[in-house]
Amino acid sequence: MRENELIRQVAAFPQTLPDGWLGIGDDCCIWRPGGPTALSTDAIVEGRHFLSSDPPALVGRKAAAAALSDLAAMGARPIGAVVALCCPARWDAAAVMTGLFQELSRHACPLLGGDTTAADQLAITVTVWGEAPAQADGRPGRLLRRSGGKPGDLLIVTGPLGGSFASGRHLRPEPRLAEGAWLASIPWVHALMDLSDGLAADAPKMAAASGCGVLLLPDEVPVHDDVPVMADTARQACCDGEDYELLAAVAPEHWPNLQLAWPFPVPPARVGWLLPEPGAFVEAGGRVIPLPWTGFEHHS
Amino acid sequence: MRENELIRQVAAFPQTLPDGWLGIGDDCCIWRPGGPTALSTDAIVEGRHFLSSDPPALVGRKAAAAALSDLAAMGARPIGAVVALCCPARWDAAAVMTGLFQELSRHACPLLGGDTTAADQLAITVTVWGEAPAQADGRPGRLLRRSGGKPGDLLIVTGPLGGSFASGRHLRPEPRLAEGAWLASIPWVHALMDLSDGLAADAPKMAAASGCGVLLLPDEVPVHDDVPVMADTARQACCDGEDYELLAAVAPEHWPNLQLAWPFPVPPARVGWLLPEPGAFVEAGGRVIPLPWTGFEHHS
Numbered sequence: 001m002r003e004n005e006l007i008r009q010v011a012a013f014p015q016t017l018p019d020g021w022l023g024i025g026d027d028c029c030i031w032r033p034g035g036p037t038a039l040s041t042d043a044i045v046e047g048r049h050f051l052s053s054d055p056p057a058l059v060g061r062k063a064a065a066a067a068l069s070d071l072a073a074m075g076a077r078p079i080g081a082v083v084a085l086c087c088p089a090r091w092d093a094a095a096v097m098t099g100l101f102q103e104l105s106r107h108a109c110p111l112l113g114g115d116t117t118a119a120d121q122l123a124i125t126v127t128v129w130g131e132a133p134a135q136a137d138g139r140p141g142r143l144l145r146r147s148g149g150k151p152g153d154l155l156i157v158t159g160p161l162g163g164s165f166a167s168g169r170h171l172r173p174e175p176r177l178a179e180g181a182w183l184a185s186i187p188w189v190h191a192l193m194d195l196s197d198g199l200a201a202d203a204p205k206m207a208a209a210s211g212c213g214v215l216l217l218p219d220e221v222p223v224h225d226d227v228p229v230m231a232d233t234a235r236q237a238c239c240d241g242e243d244y245e246l247l248a249a250v251a252p253e254h255w256p257n258l259q260l261a262w263p264f265p266v267p268p269a270r271v272g273w274l275l276p277e278p279g280a281f282v283e284a285g286g287r288v289i290p291l292p293w294t295g296f297e298h299h300s
Numbered sequence: 301m302r303e304n305e306l307i308r309q310v311a312a313f314p315q316t317l318p319d320g321w322l323g324i325g326d327d328c329c330i331w332r333p334g335g336p337t338a339l340s341t342d343a344i345v346e347g348r349h350f351l352s353s354d355p356p357a358l359v360g361r362k363a364a365a366a367a368l369s370d371l372a373a374m375g376a377r378p379i380g381a382v383v384a385l386c387c388p389a390r391w392d393a394a395a396v397m398t399g400l401f402q403e404l405s406r407h408a409c410p411l412l413g414g415d416t417t418a419a420d421q422l423a424i425t426v427t428v429w430g431e432a433p434a435q436a437d438g439r440p441g442r443l444l445r446r447s448g449g450k451p452g453d454l455l456i457v458t459g460p461l462g463g464s465f466a467s468g469r470h471l472r473p474e475p476r477l478a479e480g481a482w483l484a485s486i487p488w489v490h491a492l493m494d495l496s497d498g499l500a501a502d503a504p505k506m507a508a509a510s511g512c513g514v515l516l517l518p519d520e521v522p523v524h525d526d527v528p529v530m531a532d533t534a535r536q537a538c539c540d541g542e543d544y545e546l547l548a549a550v551a552p553e554h555w556p557n558l559q560l561a562w563p564f565p566v567p568p569a570r571v572g573w574l575l576p577e578p579g580a581f582v583e584a585g586g587r588v589i590p591l592p593w594t595g596f597e598h599h600s
Binding site for chain 2: 038044129
């Protein structure tokens with residue numbers, strides 16, 4: 001398909017924009033920001049993040065969902081998205097874009113522009129931005145960084161982990177936008193991030209950004225049904241990538257309050273603690289040992 | 301190079317951010333917008349927009365400059381950039397990022413984040429955003445679209461065209477940010493865009509967005525020194541891509557004022573007119589004929 005024909009198809013996707021905004025078709029898109037704005041860019045590449053045999057609409061969906069997960073990871077409400085599509089002729093570009101658009105629409109995120117070019121290998125870069133939703137009392141919301149954790153904070157996750165690649169669930173990630181916005185609105189939630197490289201890799205990143213160490217509790221990590229029964233389930237739950245659940249650092253004295261107030265169907269689970277000194281450890285069978293797993297680095 | 305090592309190197313690039321901003325290292329970057337914001341994403345791919353043998357720093361520079369040109373095309377001042385780097389091991393990723401960062405820095409645009417992944421083919425997607433600079437009298441500035449042209453408007457370009465690929469100039473495009481901001485500040489400049497696919501392809505796009513037709517004057521198009529002397533120079537100046545000069549639609553009665561007030565070293569040149577009826581034409585040897593060239597579509 002020629003570039004111009006694809007752009008015409010994408011420009012016809014149904015969406016309405018607020019006054020003063022400008023979407024697809026000019027050199028830039030335009031929007032009117034209402035406050036501090038969070039933005040992330042996320043690339044997925046054929047053969048690394050999906051297979052050449054995967055359905056194009058699911059690949060587009062994954063590209064959108066993975067990017068939106070970064071907004072969830074700060075508690076931001078999506079405002080807009082643009083996409084750069086580097087697409088070989090053997091891929092159905094319109095199907096990729098349709099899957100991408102539907103996932104953005106499901107989260108009320110308009111597609112405001114993009115770029116498309118031929119390539120030998122399908123690569124999709126989605127850039128999304130958003131703002132903190134206003135608080136219930138009208139005060140401005142908060143964008144929650146990963147660097148605000150404090151020693152003694154409890155680490156919690158929003159859902160079960162592991163088995164995402166083996167099961168194919170990685171093509172249908174669920175960006176935890178509602179959970180992120182809710183967590184970011186609570187003052188004693190101190191840090192937030194999404195899990196893309198596995199808890200064993202990502203929790204130490206939050207700890208390091210917060211100037212802390214970390215102790216993980218593998219026996220308490222909720223294991224996803226996608227992890228095979230016979231597997232080393234704790235290791236897989238801690239080390240598999242692309243869960244796209246959220247990891248939060250919470251003041252420990254409020255943990256019961258968090259559980260009582262939790263408004264989502266899947267309950268949160270505690271998976272570790274932030275420590276006053278650097279280092280990464282696990283508690284297993286009542287003993288504390290250095291973290292025995294290297295992080296999953298699916299990007300390289 | 302491993303992803304984490306590259307991120308460490310890039311995070312050490314020298315830049316300072318305003319209070320309340322957040323750069324490289326979290327799930328999103330954060331900035332505080334001051335008004336309507338323009339954003340563009342632009343991808344360049346090995347074998348299409350540059351060669352495997354091109355110097356990596358120049359490839360990074362081109363990726364940044366091509367994206368910044370889209371801000372110039374609306375008169376926006378750069379506020380921030382993020383990059384998604386899909387990079388094979390045979391490319392020097394750090395050199396690509398250094399060239400990219402230096403080009404952004406030259407235009408006072410901080411690099412605020414990004415994503416990096418392995419790939420078989422180098423693809424670089426740069427997303428940039430910016431705001432209209434305030435007017436001299438303090439009034440808010442204007443982001444100038446390509447759709448505001450009126451029948452009878454003169455079409456002008458900011459510099460000579462053609463020969464960008466053949467000469468290698470396409471690796472060192474000069475985003476016309478100062479020219480774009482200046483043009484957007486003038487009320488009788490009605491439409492603005494940058495020339496990436498050649499005047500013969502891009503001028504009809506501006507005309508169509510403005511509900512107009514277009515008459516080009518190939519004999520008046522300034523020809524770049526990079527076009528060979530023996531070439532069909534008018535055709536090359538109109539049809540070669542990646543000039544990254546700006547095209548503006550100007551109220552014709554103000555053309556002398558524009559020339560007198562023009563503050564940049566390279567004078568503007570008039571290259572055509574917008575027409576009340578649809579269609580694309582050229583004037584050659586005193587006769588008007590349909591546009592004889594199809595557009596250059598270097599993206600497909």
